[in-house]
Amino acid sequence: MFGTDDELKRPLTQDAPLISAASGSQNPHSNDTKRRQHEHEHEHEREPPTQYYERNRRRSQDSLQNDYDNTIDHKDSIFDNIANDKDIDDRLHVHSPPHPHPHPHPSRSPFDLDRDDIKNLRSARGGLTSDALTGDQSALQSFPPPRQALSIIGEDEPGHLHPTGYQRINQSKPDTDFITIDWFAEKDKARRAKRLFRANNRDRNPCVGKTSDWFYNIQGWVVLFMVGAMSALSGSVIHDTAQWLGGLKFGFCKGHGFWVSRKMCCVETRVAACEAWTDWSSVILPAQMQSTFWFNYFVYVVLGTLLALLASYLCVTYSPLSLGSGIAGTKVVLGGFVIKNFLAGTTLLIKSLGLVIAVASGLSLGLQGPMSHIACCWGALFTRIFPKYKENEAMKREIYSASVAAGVTAAFGAPLGGVLFSLEAMSSYFPHKTLWRSFWAASTAAVFLKYFQPQVGNETRLVQFQVFYRDETFMWIELIPFAFLGILGGLGGALFIRINGKLHRVRKGVHWFKKNRYTEVAVIAAVTCLLAFSNLFAAEGQSFLLEHLFSHCTELQTSLPDDLTDALCNQEGKKVWELMLLLLGAALGRFVLTIVTFGTQVPSGLFMPILSVGACVGRLMGWLVSEWHLKVGDTWPFQSCSGRTDCIFPSLYAVVGAAAFLGGTTRLTVSLAVIMLELTGGMEYIVPLMVAVVASKWVGDAFGKEGIFDVLISMQRYPHI
Numbered sequence: 049m050f051g052t053d054d055e056l057k058r059p060l061t062q063d064a065p066l067i068s069a070a071s072g073s074q075n076p077h078s079n080d081t082k083r084r085q086h087e088h089e090h091e092h093e094r095e096p097p098t099q100y101y102e103r104n105r106r107r108s109q110d111s112l113q114n115d116y117d118n119t120i121d122h123k124d125s126i127f128d129n130i131a132n133d134k135d136i137d138d139r140l141h142v143h144s145p146p147h148p149h150p151h152p153h154p155s156r157s158p159f160d161l162d163r164d165d166i167k168n169l170r171s172a173r174g175g176l177t178s179d180a181l182t183g184d185q186s187a188l189q190s191f192p193p194p195r196q197a198l199s200i201i202g203e204d205e206p207g208h209l210h211p212t213g214y215q216r217i218n219q220s221k222p223d224t225d226f227i228t229i230d231w232f233a234e235k236d237k238a239r240r241a242k243r244l245f246r247a248n249n250r251d252r253n254p255c256v257g258k259t260s261d262w263f264y265n266i267q268g269w270v271v272l273f274m275v276g277a278m279s280a281l282s283g284s285v286i287h288d289t290a291q292w293l294g295g296l297k298f299g300f301c302k303g304h305g306f307w308v309s310r311k312m313c314c315v316e317t318r319v320a321a322c323e324a325w326t327d328w329s330s331v332i333l334p335a336q337m338q339s340t341f342w343f344n345y346f347v348y349v350v351l352g353t354l355l356a357l358l359a360s361y362l363c364v365t366y367s368p369l370s371l372g373s374g375i376a377g378t379k380v381v382l383g384g385f386v387i388k389n390f391l392a393g394t395t396l397l398i399k400s401l402g403l404v405i406a407v408a409s410g411l412s413l414g415l416q417g418p419m420s421h422i423a424c425c426w427g428a429l430f431t432r433i434f435p436k437y438k439e440n441e442a443m444k445r446e447i448y449s450a451s452v453a454a455g456v457t458a459a460f461g462a463p464l465g466g467v468l469f470s471l472e473a474m475s476s477y478f479p480h481k482t483l484w485r486s487f488w489a490a491s492t493a494a495v496f497l498k499y500f501q502p503q504v505g506n507e508t509r510l511v512q513f514q515v516f517y518r519d520e521t522f523m524w525i526e527l528i529p530f531a532f533l534g535i536l537g538g539l540g541g542a543l544f545i546r547i548n549g550k551l552h553r554v555r556k557g558v559h560w561f562k563k564n565r566y567t568e569v570a571v572i573a574a575v576t577c578l579l580a581f582s583n584l585f586a587a588e589g590q591s592f593l594l595e596h597l598f599s600h601c602t603e604l605q606t607s608l609p610d611d612l613t614d615a616l617c618n619q620e621g622k623k624v625w626e627l628m629l630l631l632l633g634a635a636l637g638r639f640v641l642t643i644v645t646f647g648t649q650v651p652s653g654l655f656m657p658i659l660s661v662g663a664c665v666g667r668l669m670g671w672l673v674s675e676w677h678l679k680v681g682d683t684w685p686f687q688s689c690s691g692r693t694d695c696i697f698p699s700l701y702a703v704v705g706a707a708a709f710l711g712g713t714t715r716l717t718v719s720l721a722v723i724m725l726e727l728t729g730g731m732e733y734i735v736p737l738m739v740a741v742v743a744s745k746w747v748g749d750a751f752g753k754e755g756i757f758d759v760l761i762s763m764q765r766y767p768h769i
Contacts (some may be wrong), residue, residue: 056423057430065150066086087360088419088457090459095361096324096449101110102466105415106256122263124741124761130540141352161501162294165439167362173740183580188647190483191721197202198703204439205505209432213389221697222506227385227386228384228385228767229384229385229386229388229441229442231384231442231443231477234440234442234443235442237440238440238442238443239521241436241439241440242264245261245264246261246388247555248423249261249422250351250541251580263435266438267434267436267437267445268436268446268447268485268574268735269485269488271427271430271431271433271437271447271738272427272447272450272451272454272485272488272489272683273425273488273489273492273754274426274430274565275423275427275430275447275450275451275489275492276457276488276489276490276491276492276493277456277491277492277493277496278426278493279422279423279451279454279455279457279489280399280425280454280457280458280460280493280494280495280496280497280499280500280583281424281496281500282419282422282423282458283415283419283455283458283459283497284458284497284501285500285685286400286403286404286415286419287415287591288403289370289404289408290311290403290407290408290415291309291311291403291408291589291591292308292309292310292393293404293408294311294407294408294409294410294589295309295311295357296351296408297326297347297348297351297352297408297410297577298310298325298328298343298344298348299325299326299328299330299331300325300326300328300399301313301324301325301326302324302325303323303324303325304324310322310325311592312345313325319454326329327344327348328343328344329343329344329347347582348577348580348581349574349577350409351447351580352410352573352574352576352577353409353573353574353577355403355405355406355408355409355410356406356409356411356569356570356572356573356650357383357407357566357570357571357573358400358405359401359402359406359409359650359651360406360523360565360566360569360648360649361566361649361652362401362402363398363399363402363404363649363727364565364649366394366398367389367392367394367395367397367398367399369389369390369395370398370402370651371401371649371650371651371652372645372647372651372652373386373417373418373420373422373651373653373654374417374420374422374758374759375421375423375473375574375653375654375757376417376757376761376764377390377421377755377766377768378420378421378424378448378452379473379474379476379761380761380766380767381424381445381448381757382445382448382449382452382475382476382477383472383767384445384547385766385767386441386475387766389425391425391427391428391448392425392428393429396422396425396426396429397423399418399422399425399651400419400481401416402423402650402651403415403422403651403653406652409573410573410577410580410589411572411573411576411579411641411645411650411652412574412576412590412641412642412645412657413642413645413646413651413652413653413654413656413657414590414652414653414654414655414656414657414659415653415656416456416459416460416461416653416655416656417652417653417654417655418651418652418653419450419456419458419653420451420455420456420474421455421458421667422455423451423452423454423455424451424452424455425544426452427444427447427448427450428444428448430447431444431447441511444475445477445682446477446479446481446485446649447485449470449474449477449478449482449486450482450485450486450488450489451489451548452469452474452475453466453467453469453470453486453489453490453493454489454490454492454493455465455485456470456723457489457490457493457494457497457632458493458497458581459655460723460726460727461494461497461727462722462723462726462727463490463494463721463726464490464722464726465486465491465699465719465720465722465725465726466490466723467483467484467486467487467490468718468719468722469716469719469720470486470511470721471483471718472717472718472719473714473716473755473757481708495698499500503576510620510720520733522685522697522700522732522733522736523685523688523689523695523723525685525686526696526736527735527736527739529673529701530667530701530704530739530740531662531739531740531743533662533665533666533669533705533708533740533743534708534712534739534740534741534742534743535705535707535743535747536665536705536708536709536713537662537705537707537708537710537711537740537743537744537747538708538712538743538744538746538747538748538750538751539710539712539747540639540661540662540665540712540713541658541709541710541711541712541713541714542712542747542750542751542752543756544639544642544643544712544713544756545656545713545751545755545756545759546751547643547750548643548646548647548756549759549763551644551647552647552712552760552762552763553642553646556721556763565648565649566649568648568649569648569649569650572644572645572648575641576641576645579637579641582628583630583633583634583636583702584611584615585612585630585631585664586610586634586638587638588612590656590660591656591698592612592628592656592661593612593660594656594660594663594706596608596612596613596616596700597606597616597660597663597664597666597667597702598663598699598702598706598727598728600697600699601613601616601617601697601699604616604617605617615627615630616667616698625766628668628671628672632664632668632669632670633666634664635661635665635668638657638664639661641657642654642661644659645657652758654713654714655710658706658709658710658713658714659695659706659710660706660708661709662702662705662706662707662708662709662710663702663703663705663706664702664705665705665719666698666702666703666704666705666706666708667698667699667701667702667705669698669701669705670696670698670699670700670701670702671698672700673696673698674696674698677696700733700736702723703727703728703733703737704733704736704737704740705740706724707720707721707724707737707740707741707744708740708744709744711740711741711743711744711745711748712745712747712748713748713755713756714755714756715745715748715753715754715758716741716755716758717741717742717745717757720741721734721737721738721741724737725737
């Protein structure tokens, strides 16, 4: 179709001497060739290693340039032949468009190239000139220079220029500059830097050389050790400070000090009415008007609204990229794109402060998701200290992937789940060595988190709501309600993604939301506080609620004897159904408030609110199954409950429901099951968790393959691979 066999073989035959002339190759068995090879082998003995390395690098680049130019010549010849072949056009009933660069001699065959043709082709492409074909190596053009380094932290510094070889992406946000990294070039630059470092090391003292080489190899481990330690410290400080600041909406600790949180103030008494805690009515109002419900209600709403406005003002004014959870932007960065200032030191500071204030305000959001962003900011800061990572963007992203694992560990206290979360949900590029380094970062964060956590009673917990299931097991018939919880979680997650996506587009398209962003935050905060103060399942915060919902009544009555414990563990007649309705209302209210809160102008995490919604639904399902068992007794399908005092545990349903709703919203599977497994500490409950997560994944995928963070990337028009 492209010509005869002789025509196809002709360019190879004619170009062979040209290629040989360019590369300087001769008969491999001649004496001159052997002499040059011998000189080449001993050249490194009479020149420094750096010059020897540079000369070989340039020689390889020149050879690659020659091969590239000859390949381009052959490709153009073939396309010219196809374009000028009238018989082919007639047989295919098409008319080829004129070639942009027609052959200079149409009377000859396109394969009959002479020295002038090759010169014209190469001159048009800026490649080698015809002097190269005569062996004049001095006429070779210099190889394109190595790509310059890009510092994510300092790219907004005065005089910053975009590095050569990076590609600008067209997007709709003029204030955000996206550029891609060249993975192959960055990895090649890392290999060249390592070879050059070792070549320079040969000239040093053996002891100094070995020490320098050892330090060069452990730089990554040192960086991740620092990231794990600082992520654990950040998570502990953010959680404890938010807990203390949120308690100020109710009052302050008078017995142990103003700086003590409500939980720590009453840790010794463990009673519903803590004498060491004082509400604001007792301090501000006269003695005859103290303990007024409506005054405390007013203070709670006002302080919650002011805290939400303060968090929004800090982030919008000083660091807009600190808004939201940061998971979507982190996925974009790990995919090979650079977002200006996204991992800057200012973003780290403002996001930490804004997250503390936003969580303390009582808004329906959490701090677990933003901890991944905060950990990556620490990774970006520490990579600037070490030259091995400072000038290589691909190696930086290996550190960021491991930093995500440290951030999840600091948020949940689940190191294995953090490693799997980084692998499953975040990283587009995850080499084998990054898995081991992620495990190292997560282990470091877990050790320091254990140290930084305050001691509660006689034990120090790794996470906020860690519970232990001991001898209780589940019946195989219960897999049916567990699967049903998975179906509800998939439906709820799909509904959340659909409504929140539409609301996000409304916020982007309607001018009122852009002009009145603070008004929107104030209204949402005020409504949230108004609904939460009088609701036992919402007033004390989401961590407090999850700690109760995940625990058995026997454990709650001994360790947390408060009003919420009485509400969850009271099984007397009609009051049970009233509490079921209250729990259902708390789940629906939290679900709606999370939809409208996620995407506002505050730092906001998604994991904790969705876990709270799923835990409420799961606990409600557990109550229904328990009431069914009490009604039918030890008959079918509860024959295996014969002789057991406790057979149905609503707390287990709460854990399964939380995993189901979070899986339906984020589309996580393996990492989610492991995180929930590490939270509960019960290996025998992995089967219910897997059943619920798989069911929620299947049902959610029926309405859309993307999770909430992938949808958010698309809605924000972020580039992502």
